[in-house]
Amino acid sequence: MSAANPYFDRFFIKPLQALVLTAFLFPLQGCAPEIEPGAIKHPNVLFISLDDMNDWAGPLAGHAQALTPNLDRFAEQGVNFTRNYAPSPGCNPSRSATLTGLHTYTSGMYSNYQEWRKVPELQRVQTIGQQFRSNGYYTAGAGKIFHYNQVDTLGWDDYYPSIENPMPEDDAPEVVPANMPVFQYMYDKFDWSGLPVSDEDTADFETVAYISEQLGRDHDKPFFLAAGIYRPHLPWYVPQKYFDRFPLEDIQLPDVLPDDLLDLGPVAHELITRGGNYHKHVVEAGQWEKAVQGYLASIAYADEMVGRLLEALENSPYADNTIVVIWSDHGWQLGEKMHWRKFALWENVIRTVMMVKVPEGLEKMPGGSANGLATDNLTSLLDIYPTLVDLCNLSGRDDFDGVSLRSMLANPLEKVSRPVITTYDYGSYSIRFENWHYIRYLDDSEELYDLKTDPEEWHNLASALEFTEIKAQLAGHIPTDPIDLPEVSLLELMDHHVPPFRSKAYFFSDERKEWMKRFKQVPDQLPREQNSIK
Numbered sequence: 001m002s003a004a005n006p007y008f009d010r011f012f013i014k015p016l017q018a019l020v021l022t023a024f025l026f027p028l029q030g031c032a033p034e035i036e037p038g039a040i041k042h043p044n045v046l047f048i049s050l051d052d053m054n055d056w057a058g059p060l061a062g063h064a065q066a067l068t069p070n071l072d073r074f075a076e077q078g079v080n081f082t083r084n085y086a087p088s089p090g091c092n093p094s095r096s097a098t099l100t101g102l103h104t105y106t107s108g109m110y111s112n113y114q115e116w117r118k119v120p121e122l123q124r125v126q127t128i129g130q131q132f133r134s135n136g137y138y139t140a141g142a143g144k145i146f147h148y149n150q151v152d153t154l155g156w157d158d159y160y161p162s163i164e165n166p167m168p169e170d171d172a173p174e175v176v177p178a179n180m181p182v183f184q185y186m187y188d189k190f191d192w193s194g195l196p197v198s199d200e201d202t203a204d205f206e207t208v209a210y211i212s213e214q215l216g217r218d219h220d221k222p223f224f225l226a227a228g229i230y231r232p233h234l235p236w237y238v239p240q241k242y243f244d245r246f247p248l249e250d251i252q253l254p255d256v257l258p259d260d261l262l263d264l265g266p267v268a269h270e271l272i273t274r275g276g277n278y279h280k281h282v283v284e285a286g287q288w289e290k291a292v293q294g295y296l297a298s299i300a301y302a303d304e305m306v307g308r309l310l311e312a313l314e315n316s317p318y319a320d321n322t323i324v325v326i327w328s329d330h331g332w333q334l335g336e337k338m339h340w341r342k343f344a345l346w347e348n349v350i351r352t353v354m355m356v357k358v359p360e361g362l363e364k365m366p367g368g369s370a371n372g373l374a375t376d377n378l379t380s381l382l383d384i385y386p387t388l389v390d391l392c393n394l395s396g397r398d399d400f401d402g403v404s405l406r407s408m409l410a411n412p413l414e415k416v417s418r419p420v421i422t423t424y425d426y427g428s429y430s431i432r433f434e435n436w437h438y439i440r441y442l443d444d445s446e447e448l449y450d451l452k453t454d455p456e457e458w459h460n461l462a463s464a465l466e467f468t469e470i471k472a473q474l475a476g477h478i479p480t481d482p483i484d485l486p487e488v489s490l491l492e493l494m495d496h497h498v499p500p501f502r503s504k505a506y507f508f509s510d511e512r513k514e515w516m517k518r519f520k521q522v523p524d525q526l527p528r529e530q531n532s533i534k
Contacts, residue, residue, distance in 0.1 A: 026406075039363040041393050042137070044322040046215075047128075047226040049145055050302055051091065051233035051358055052342065055351050057299060059374075062348065065252055067245060067300045068190035070307030071353070074326060078357030079251065079412050080374040081405075085432055086330035086419045087347045088382055089342045091233075092116065092147035093423075094329040094381065099128045099146060101385040103401040104423045105482035109489070111425050111500035116150055117491040126397060128385050129155020131201055132224040135394045140214050143167055143228030160210040167230065168203035171195055172237055179284050179294075185276035185496040185518060187234070187341070192294025194240030202239065204305045205227050206493075212312035219318075231302040232332075234341075236294030237303040247298045251289040254336045255456055256435030263460035265445025267428065268337075271344045273519055275496050292334055320359050323391060326383060328353040336456070343498075344440035345430040345439045346457055347449075350422045354381060358409055364391050366404060375412035378420045378432055379405060417479045425501035426485045431474045438474035442507050446471070 036276050055062035059075040060082060087097035088104050095117040096109045104110045107121040116122055127132065129152050133139045142160035146152055146169055151159070153168050161168055178193035180186075211227040263267065272279070282288050306326065313319055331349045333339045342349055360368035382402030389397060390404035408416065414486060422430040427442035435452040446462035448471055461467045485502045493499060499515055501507050 007159070015396060038157065038361075039366060040134070040321050040359075040361050041363045042222040043359065043362055043392055044219075044222050045132070045224045045388060045392065046211075046309070047224065047325070048309060048323045048326045049095075049143075049226065049308060050353060051144055051228070051229045051230050052330070052332045053232055053299060053302065053328035053353055055317060055331070055348050055353075056296070057303075057328075057353050059355060060291070060351070060353065063248075063252070063295060063296070065113050066248060067296070068303040070303045070310060070355070071355075074306070074310060074324070074355055074357070075374065076372045078324065078326075079369050079409050081356070081377075081379045082328075082374050083376050083432075084352055084354040084379045084381065084421055085212040085350050085430075086352050087421075088423055089330045089344055090424075091329050091342075092150070092258065095145070095147055096122065097401075098327070098329070098381040100125050100383060101128070101150070101382065101397065101400040101402065103421065105421075106401055108483040108486050110485050111496060112147070113491045113493060113500050114485070114490060115488040116147070119486055120488075125399070127152045127155045128388070129224065129226070131385075131389065131394055131397060132259070132392070133157065134396060135392075136221055137448055138219060138221055138223045139226075140211075140377055141166070141226035141228065142210040142224070143204065144230050144233075145226050145228040149204035152308075153506045160207065167228075168206040169201045169472035171197060171201065172235070176235075178237075178288055179290055180282070183276055183281045186278075186281070187275060188269075189234040190278070190341075191234070192236035192291055194201075194243035195237050196299070197239050197283050197471045199239060199301075199304065202301075204231055204302070205308075208308045208312075211309060215312045215316040215318060223318075229302050231305070232295055232298035236291075236298040238298050241299045242297035242304075243293060245300055246293045248289055248293055251292050251296075253288055253292060254334055256335060257456070258337065260458055263463075264337075264447065265441060265443065267443050267445055268447070270345075270498075270516070270519075271424075272337060272339045274343060274498050275341075276519060279335055279338040281330045281336070284401070288335060290431060292477075295332070295334060321361070322359065323388065324357045325388070326353065326355045326442045328386060342353055343424070345422060345424050345428065347437060347451065347455075350430055350432075352381070354379065354384070356387070356405070356409060358391060361398050362391060364393060365410065368408065369409040370412050373412040375408060377408060377412075377416045378418050378434075379408070382418045419474075421477065421479075423482075425505070426482065427501055427504060429478050431477050433474055433477070436470060436474055438471060440475060440478060442501050448474075498528070 033180045056066045058072040059080045088094045090112040093104050094114040109116050109119045129139050139156050140158040151383035173193045177191040180191045358369035385404050387405045388399040419433040431438040437449045439447040447460045448462040449457045
């Protein structure tokens with residue numbers, strides 16, 4: 001791979017894309033905007049991270065019952081990237097890639113069960129916080145930005161609750177689990193319940209209050225403020241009023257095709273049964289409707305926290321000189337393909353929220369973003385870091401695996417042709433290009449979906465001869481020399497964890513087979529007719 005920018009070299013310089021790229025990228029380089037007197041060279045940044053929010057959020061219109069008025073309103077104020085994808089379907093690798101600018105296959109940071117600070121390739125680059133701080137910005141954060149306690153200790157002037165303890169203490173019912181019966185190898189946070197508390201008593205409110213206080217202060221230099229809102233991550237424990245908005249008897253379950261699993265390969269089946277076969281246990285316990293209610297309630301709660309942050313900015317002296325970025329690390333499934341949680345490469349796991357608002361008057365973008373528009377161009381969370389470096393005139397990095405979206409922020413409706421890659425652990429890839437979604441797993445099993453005609457990904461076309469050429473073209477975007485997963489970065493696994501794919505040899509090893517015997521179950525076929533969320 002090119003040391004300068006492997007993502008650009010491999011995935012953009014393609015003959016069929018050259019004309020589009022000339023229009024898209026050259027305005028950033030050869031046609032610099034005319035600088036107005038008094039233009040803002042170093043704008044402030046409000047950086048809002050959500051956790052596990054899938055495409056049910058209003059701006060992505062994935063569930064008819066989702067209530068996200070604040071995200072909806074922001075979509076009318078900024079640019080909504082409706083086909084945006086995560087680098088990985090796990091919190092740790094997705095956040096590490098987004099916040100360092102290096103894709104998983106460039107860095108070797110593939111799994112939740114790694115310590116990103118021990119990955120050699122990530123030790124040599126500046127994180128987004130370090131980049132802003134080294135360029136004279138005041139940097140402060142609160143809540144989950146990096147993965148739990150794997151904090152970027154060098155990136156912050158201040159952090160709440162502290163740099164060693166980055167997340168406020170969360171709330172829980174008196175007795176847990178409150179609803180979901182425990183089954184062997186279940187993640188112990190896999191539960192949902194309303195809480196008899198107010199917003200002000202919750203952990204995410206503390207994060208919002210701290211960042212709001214920062215917005216109310218006088219600052220003598222530009223700032224980068226990061227708010228890590230933890231919901232809708234499990235457990236779905238939020239104030240009862242959010243559950244009350246979604247009466248249980250009205251809950252609409254995801255669409256599920258009864259024989260959906262018949263055209264999937266061994267790795268896909270392993271992902272579905274991961275951790276003891278969640279779908280089987282949720283259905284048998286009669287908890288599916290309650291789980292969907294809990295997720296919708298947690299989305300609504302997270303939306304309220306976003307609204308409080310945006311209101312604090314609007315009421316501050318910085319409303320007109322602050323870039324706002326709202327993003328989630330990846331999506332989530334609640335029974336689609338009989339799969340629960342993240343850790344898979346299907347569309348509603350890897351597609352995720354990203355919206356950006358750029359104020360007028362910036363040196364790099366005098367007219368600001370084309371607010372109120374949505375783009376269906378493919379983008380990646382990896383584009384956030386280089387976009388902010390570009391807009392904020394930061395120096396020190398030119399090795400990003402994403403690209404600046406400055407041109408797209410100005411012209412969201414201009415078509416840009418581009419593949420976007422997501423990895424699951426080492427060696428399993430999703431390639432999104434135009435209407436196609438191609439997945440190739442470490443064992444070489446494949447899936448191919450035409451999302452224009454099959455948005456639910458029910459019909460795997462990979463074995464159909466008429467799609468051989470398309471499949472080969474998409475497979476051509478898979479990295480040929482991904483970096484190995486550095487074993488020095490591995491964490492000790494808990495009983496419910498699935499060992500990360502370290503290499504093809506390890507995937508087929510006796511060691512891994514022995515560990516995976518505990519999860520060896522075949523998903524039951526769907527036991528009853530399901531409602532539709534359409």
